[in-house]
Structure formats: structure tokens, C-alpha cells
Amino acid sequence: MKKLLLFTLLSIGINSFAQGGTSCAASTVISSNGTYSIGDLTMGNYPTGTVCFNGNQSPTPHARWFRYTPSVAGILTITSDIAANVAGADTRLSLLSGSCSGPWTCVASNDDVSGSNYRSAITNVAVTAGTTYYILWDNNWEDDNHSFDFTFTAATCFAPSTFYLPEYISTTEANLYWDQSSPQPANYDVDWSNDFSTPVGSGTMITASSGALAYSSANIASIPASTNFRYYVRGNCGGGDESTWAGPFYGYLPVTLPYSNDFESAANNYTDGFVGQFSGPFATSGTSTPANYADGGAGVAMYTFNSTTAQSDRRAYFRGTQLASGEVVTISFKTRLYSETTVSEMAFDLTVGNSQSAAGQTTVIQSFTNNSDASYITHTATYTAPAAGIYYFGIHNNSAIGANETFLFLDSITLDTNLSSNNFNSSSANISIYPNPVNDILNVLSPDFELESVTITDINGRIVKNVNANNTRKEINVSDLNSGVYFVNVNTVDGSVVKKFIKN
Template sequence: MKKLLLSCLLFAVGSGAFAQGSCATAVNITANGTFTAGTVNGTYSNPCLGGTTTSTGAAIKARWWKYTPTANGEITVTSDLAANPIATTDTRLSILKAGTTTACTGMTCVDYNDDVDATPGVDNYRSTVTVPVAAGTTYFIEWDNYWASTSFTFQFTFTAASCIRPGALDFYRPDSYTTTSASLYWNNAIGSPASYDIDWSTNFTDAEGTGTIVNVPAGTTTYTQGDISGLPESLNFRYFVRSNCGATQSAWQGPYYGYLAVTLPYSNDFENADNNYTDGFIGFSRTSTDDTATPPIYGDGDTGNFLYTFNSTTADSDKWGYSRAISLAAGEVVTINFKTRLWAPDPDAVSEMTLDVTVGDAQSTTAQTTVLNSIATSDDTAYTDQTAEFTAPADGVYYFGFHNNSVAGATQTYMFIDTLDISSVLSTNSFISSKLRVYPNPSSNLVNISNDVNATINSVEMTDLNGRVVKSLNVNATNGQVSIADLATGIYMMKIKTDQGTAVKKIVKE
């Protein structure tokens, strides 16, 4: 988002403050209308956006209004008006719900908006939100001066409705991905509709109501789970949700996005706008560069998008990023390649950072229990190739994690991540897998390997179900023998490399 010209900021500071405002002294709105927000210079408190300082480092200030509807419905608050010149208006808006103890204590975030459309060339930095509201509940409207303190006009509109859509922040990340299905979640809407309609499409530009519509009953707790299936394999999809009240339906809420599990190979350079750039990767932030920064940011003599995470100067880091869902077959041998590079404003003061590559069955810290590789880097000269390997113990959907667990650094340092590439060798290499025999299996001592096509066995590697290598040996013969007497009882994956291909066999140690 742009910052207004320095002259505008200086004018706002020098023009003096209007009456101070705070949640406790919020102006009460009793009817639809247009209001003037004078110089934004009141007390700031915000569970939506947090923070304490503006883009220039000064303390954030705010102006407050409040509204208590007498019926269920929706309110729209907008500064996207002709009275506010698009070239000089830069606002930020939050809608908060009153707390349960006192109105201004324990407020919760309902929705917020920074820019109507920050697309280069459009540059509409005004703000607008439409939110569902419940009768008898007080809602606060907070405008802050994160970008500018200048006066502007906003419009408030309440519309009563009996069938109300879920709020924009009531949706949760989809999960339970397969290559053709997913589970979607959202909080139940005000008014407790009997069911909801989901509209999904693999075309991101399809308007709401024009895709495949699925009706699901409302959840019996505070949220609803909507399952969709029969989607085209491994594609991305957009979806909208509306309340279905029987005789009437609400407006659609969305769009939101889902990313079905993909089979390998898979790559993502974070450059494709049609895939929302990140293509289902979550956790780390995305940014772009034209490579004109000093010191240079991209480092490959190029421009483009990349992800980033950063260290702390006061405590160890604990920041996570996760790949989209990856569908793997039992024994599939996976290689994860990507690039990293460090950057600090002072190129002579870069702190070392560490990143663990992990694997699990969900995009969560508790699911990512297996570390595939630990990377420590202090390289800020160019992008460095990084790699990790994993053998899938069973058919299923997996997610690869990237854990920034850097120790506290002397200076603020950023790690850039780019060009993610995940490939594999399938255990279903039908020819060599069918020609290799491993016996006895189960076994408590020795496992023999033989074949009837004269394939030369080059090497054998065994991993446990966490992907850790527990035994490896060179064979260089058409037959081989592996002792597993020293291994603990359990299941292992035996990767057999031959001159005619690679196969993976499941071995049971008794």
C-alpha cells in the first residue's frame, strides 16, 4: 500500500487535532448517512490489526463511531466516495464487536479493510466493508491513521435482513484434501439458517452463483462443515457460501480458495497470479522486487516474487510455512528442492538463520513431527540450493513444513525462499518392482534380494516410518542379503537401486 506524500503528512500534523476520540466516547450513529472523519487523532485500540505505530513510526491514532441495530441485517461502511479524491485518500477501517464485560473491554474483530483495490494502476487506497450484524449488539467503527491522518468522508448504511450470510472472518482454512475433494468450514451465521449453499468452481473468475452448488445442513455446534467432492483432479478452486433459509437465501460470501492435493512432480516459483501466487503455500509472507534495492534483494539479477520469514533479535524464532497437500503412494521417494537467501538492510550485519524441513499429515505444528533436514545458512550473496528427501510410508496426503527456528540474532535478518520443486521416484515402477523378490518377509534376521532379469543391484537403503535412514549398503551384484537383526521390531521401507530402475519394498522386522 502506498504512503501519502510527505507534504500531506506534514499538513495533517501541523493542522492541529480535532476532538479526541476513543471507544468510550464513540459517536453514536442512529440512522444511515454520510459522516466526516476529521483529522484522525484519537485513542487507538484494535484486535483486528494490532500494532502501535504508523507506517512512519509515530503512534497510531483513531476516530470512533458506534451503532446498535434494532434488527438483524448488514452494515456497509465505506470511504470509497467521490468526495474523497482517489489520488490523496488513504484510509484504514476496522469493525469491532462490543465486549461482554464492558463495551470497550474484550472487543472482538468482525472485519477490516485497508484498500479497496491496491492493484498498480488502480491505486484505490480507500476502504470499504460490509458485515452481518445482530439486533441489540453494539458495533464500533474505527478509522485509524496508519497511512494518513487527513480528514475524509465516509458513508454508513444499515440494511435489515432476515437471512444473513456468514461473516467474512468466519471462515477457516479447508482441510481433509484429496486429489478430488475437500472439507470447508465456517461459523454459523446470525439467525441460525437451516442450511447453507456452497458454490465452487475451478475457474477463479466465475461469478458467485455460477459454479457447482452444493447444499449442506447447518452444523449443530457453532460452525458448519461442508464437504465437496467430484472436483477435477488436483486443481485449485474458488468457493462462495450463502445462508439458505428455505424461502429466502442470503447474499454470497467470498470468494475463498482451496488447493486440492497434487501428485508429483510439482513446482511453484510464486509467480502465477492465476494460482494466487502462493498456490496453497501458507504461513510465510509473499513479496516481490524489481531488484533495485541496496543491497540487492533478489540476487539473481532478476525480478519476481518470493516468500520470506525473519528472525528475532530478542528470542528464538518459531515461525512455520507449509506446502499445499501432496498425494503420495507408499514407498514414493520424494526429493524437495528450493532456494534460500538471507538479506539484511546492512549487508555487513547478517545473522545466521536456521530452517528445518519437515513432513506431516496437516498444515500444523503438531502434525509436523518428522524433520527431514536442518539447514543453517548465513549466505546473503545469492540464492543457495537446498534439498531434503522423504520416503512415504503409506498411501496418503502429506504436507511439507518449513520451520524457521533461528536463534536470536544480533540484527534483523530475513530469509527469502523461492523456486520450490518437489519430485519423486515411484515405488510403482511396475517392471523392476515386479521382478525383485525380498524374502523371508517378515524376518527377524536376514532378508534376501533376488531377481530373474539379471538386474544389477547397486545399493540398498532402509528407512523407518519417519523417513530416517537406518541402514545402507552397496551390493553390485544380481543378488544380495541384508541383515536386520540389529533393527528394532517394526516396519521399514527398503529402497533397492538397480541398473534397470529403483523399487521400494515394505519390510517387516519381527
């Protein structure tokens, strides 16, 4: 995380184990599993080039070096997330291969274990026999000495190490993707669950073929609509030879509107599907710097920052939304600036597209600027979906070079729609549909006016049911409909209203 945004930290003493070397050539050799002292990070050579991270934010970059050469293939786990380090310890870890003269290859890296845990860990990284790996701890955030645990386990079957964002087919279906393990297993086991707390091995198990491509994939379907899920993947080499599990990884199915995200739900991993190059979630409190900086005070927010040497180019993306053709969305979010000195103006675009990627964000909806740190500012824009489908809204930080390092905090996202409220006579406001989501029977209730007819259409505008009514309540059997999103056009003697529901 950014060094400005830290809780008060305590130093720990140096333990009895050998400290890291101050250069690649003088790197400390690790010969066994155990706990090691990183060493005083006010000294040590930081490698030239970006390697795993985009440079070093410290004005005097330093690093401590270790090296390990396995005699057989296996997996490495390296972590500073241990009891020997204080909870606020802020480390940054790189695992490199190559030679001291370069070039380097970044094998794995980690800055923060989570949005509120600034220690670092890389787990179950596959390594090959005879290759020398360099473990690098740098002073990007702190100069203090901390400790780390090193564990090597011999193995012949390996889990994938590179995963991609899920591809969401609908509100109930997703494809998962990862690069093939090496050596390539016979197939892969995938364990998924809608309950994040379900232990690995206790979820829904499916088998994915390894195939002939450079990547493998798995399809999970019939998921409860618009829910979240976690998943693990392991290599299955046959004959009982299985790798460790890689994961957990998380998926966030597209939602129907209205939708809001204030980054306060631990059950939704705080982000609730907000991904990209913004940092966080950042838990602000009375002792954080800045203090109580979430919208409304203590709480959680996301943030990005400018550069004092180049124009910014950092993107983040909202969770996907399932929209109908012509559906009008009102997008609202709040931002606030922070700087240790005087804030520099921050500029950003609200974008939309068909994926959570820069290439997929094809439309700029509206451009904004923020130059005040006095309070949160609400930004609002509207977008009309040209066709039915899944859409992703994004924020593109494209701020010009700033005179001072400045942070843009983001909080309180709200997406509303013309289909989530009544669009006709105000007297239709009491019309309700329930339950929602529904399995079998959908109830339509109009206590003030008699119903005339009820029409149900799918997200593509096709009529799937059309029934007459002559009472204030109508029961409609929807058990024969496929899972997904539908719209109900309720006609009364006083007017009409459109409602949205989810069929499980």
C-alpha cells in the same frame, strides 16, 4: 504488511467529512452510510493489548476511532479500497465490540486486501441490533490520513463469517467447513467452480445442511484431479430469504510430483495453496523496497521476519502432495535475507505432516540457517513417505532474538520424486505415457525397445491392471478405473521404468 516493505506512497488531503475521534470515549458516531475521513494518524490512542492484531509495529502507536450502533440486525461492509485513496495507501482496520473500559472482542479485521493491495476491507460482517461496534484505524504502517466507505444493510438471514481451510480427501475431493451463522439458517447454498473468474451464482451449486453442530460442512467431489477451485457460501433461511454470498474462498487439491511454485502465477492466486503465517505474496520491482528481490529479479516472493524481543515462531505450509508408500521426495527452495541495517541470522526448519497446521507437522526433516543477504541460497532435503497418503511440507521460522529486524524471503519451491523419472537403465528414457491426465485410453510408447508387460497399481500398491505386450506401443483401457493417481510399471526387454498418471 511490514512497513519496511512499501512502495513510495503519496498523501491525500482530508475530505469534508468528520474525522475519527482520538479515543474510544471521543469516537466519532456514524449514523448513515457514506464516505468518512480517517484523520491524521499521528494522534489518537491505540488500545492496550493485542485486540485483533499482534500489537502495533509503529514506534509511536496511534489510532482513530468511530462507533456505530445498528437499530436492527444487518451486515456491515467497511473499506478503504476506494478511488479516493492512492493505490499504494497502506491501512489497517479493526472492528471491535465491548466497552471503552474493556475487555474488547475482535469482531473482524483486515490488514491488506491482497498481496499487492495494502488497503483494507471487511465485507458482509453480521451485526446485531443494539450492539455498539467500534471501527479502529491504526498507524501500524502509515500516519497519513485516508478515507473509507461505510455501508450497513438490514438483513434477517446471514452468511457464515468464519471459514476454515478445506480438508482434502484426495486429489479429486475436498470437505469445506465454516462456523454456523446466527441465527442459524435452514441450510446453506454452496457455489464452487474450477474457474476462479466464474461469477458467483454461475458455478456448480450444492446444498449443505446446517445441522446441530457448531459448524457446518459441504463435500465437493469429482473435481478434476489436482486442480484449484473457488467457492462461495450463503445462508438459506427458506421462503426466498437468502443472505449475501460469503467469498470467494479458494481450495488447492493435492498434487502429484513433480511440482514447482515460483509464486508468479496470477491464475493460481500467486500462492498456489501456500498458506500460513508468512506474509505476501510480495511483488518486487525496481521501485519496491527492497527492489527486485524475488528470485531472478522483479517478480513475486513470500517472506517472514524475526523479532528483536522474542524467539520467532511463524509457520507456513506448501500445497498438499499425494505420495505413494516409499516415494522419495527431494524438496528444494530458495531464501534470501534483507534488513535496513545489518542482517541477523535466521533459522528455520523444513517440516512435514498430515495437515497445514502446527499440530499436524510432526516431523522435522532438516534444520537450516541463513545469514547472508548477498543472493538467494538454495536449500535441499529429501523425505521418504512411510505410507501412501497426502503430505504437507512446511517451513517453521524459529529464529532466535535478532539484533536487527531481518526479513527472510522465500521463493522457487520445487518438489521432485524418484517416481517422476526413470529409475532403471538409461536406455529406458524414451518410454512415455499419454495423455496424462487420461479419461479412457492410456498409451504406452517404447520406441527403442519392445514392451513385455505393463502393470498399473493404485497409490496403495494394489495391482489394478496387468497386461502383456509384444510391441513398442500398447493401448490400455482405463475408463473403468476410479479417478485418482496411479503408477505404471513398464517392463521392456532392456529393463523397467515407473511412471505416474492421473485418471480423471
